Amino acid sequence: MITLNGFGKDYGDFMAVESIDLHIGAGETFGFIGPNGAGKSTTIRFLATLLRASRGSGSVAGCDVMGDPVGVRQAIGYMPDNFGVYDGMRVWEFLDFFAVAYRIGRTDRKQIIDNVLELLDLGHKRNDFVNGLSRGMKQRLCLAKTLVHDPPVLILDEPASGLDPRARIEVKALLKELRKMGKTILISSHILTELADCCTSIGIIERGQLLMSGPIESVYRRIRRNRMVEINFLSGLEAGLSILRSSPLLRALEHEPTRVVAELETDDEGLADLLDELIAAGVRMRSFHDRDPTLEDVFMTVTKGLVT
Numbered sequence: 001m002i003t004l005n006g007f008g009k010d011y012g013d014f015m016a017v018e019s020i021d022l023h024i025g026a027g028e029t030f031g032f033i034g035p036n037g038a039g040k041s042t043t044i045r046f047l048a049t050l051l052r053a054s055r056g057s058g059s060v061a062g063c064d065v066m067g068d069p070v071g072v073r074q075a076i077g078y079m080p081d082n083f084g085v086y087d088g089m090r091v092w093e094f095l096d097f098f099a100v101a102y103r104i105g106r107t108d109r110k111q112i113i114d115n116v117l118e119l120l121d122l123g124h125k126r127n128d129f130v131n132g133l134s135r136g137m138k139q140r141l142c143l144a145k146t147l148v149h150d151p152p153v154l155i156l157d158e159p160a161s162g163l164d165p166r167a168r169i170e171v172k173a174l175l176k177e178l179r180k181m182g183k184t185i186l187i188s189s190h191i192l193t194e195l196a197d198c199c200t201s202i203g204i205i206e207r208g209q210l211l212m213s214g215p216i217e218s219v220y221r222r223i224r225r226n227r228m229v230e231i232n233f234l235s236g237l238e239a240g241l242s243i244l245r246s247s248p249l250l251r252a253l254e255h256e257p258t259r260v261v262a263e264l265e266t267d268d269e270g271l272a273d274l275l276d277e278l279i280a281a282g283v284r285m286r287s288f289h290d291r292d293p294t295l296e297d298v299f300m301t302v303t304k305g306l307v308t
């Protein structure tokens, strides 16, 4: 649904984005992660047809970004990082304005606006003035306007920035809902944990270079060949620790009174053998699970150049 082929952008002598190749399949939620100034907004603005590439090309929903910008605009809902809402307009008027811009007929507009307001939980604010809304509500309204023409692709530049924790959770829940509706979503953030549980794939960008991208599980696997196993003990902690410490697979171990986290250089078979050994030794466990690295682990490893 979204591709970039060698996309790059210079601002004068400054190379903001070097050369990015990217492929985002239909129905994916792609998290575009990178620190401030990494080149996320530059890439996103190109995909939204608001900026010309210095090199390379891209397409969205089969439309070439530079060759068919009108086709791209029909296919996307775009939320910029610095969005504005027009003062002196009521919530429904704001959405109606965009619906007219997308040439949606008068008869359909009311129903579409009602549906979008309900999805974004803004129905009770329908007749309120936009400038009286809280920041979180304005942000939701801006997200609502990306949906009025029912685009298959959403391009959202830091949609949760500046929101309080509750509003961030609401944005995440909404993203999951939109994914269920079949939308392909590209969402950027410099806050890693924000994207951890709502993305199917991620790309990590730093200083204009895409350091790594792919399905979230494969990115996790590539950065960590060792496995982190968390074991919660009911009884037999000492016996369990002694088995773990004598295992040739063990690389690191942390333990608390009833919980152990062990880093082991092994595969699924090795983990199954270890579990058998613990059970055979009479160790009773409440849980034994293979813990995923966090997105923070991934980011730190990738940006330290530990992965090639």
Ligand SMILES: Nc1ncnc2c1ncn2[C@@H]1O[C@H](COP(=O)(O)OP(=O)(O)OP(=O)(O)O)[C@@H](O)[C@H]1O
Residues within 6 Å of the ligand: 011, 014, 016, 034, 035, 036, 037, 038, 039, 040, 041, 042, 043, 081, 190
């Ligand atoms: N119009 C411009 N003219 C000159 N330099 C620019 C322009 N826009 C962006 N840059 C520079 O290009 C680099 C990438 O900026 P960009 O806004 O794409 O980063 P970002 O990853 O979106 O960062 P942030 O999370 O802070 O929004 C930065 O060094 C920025 O200062």
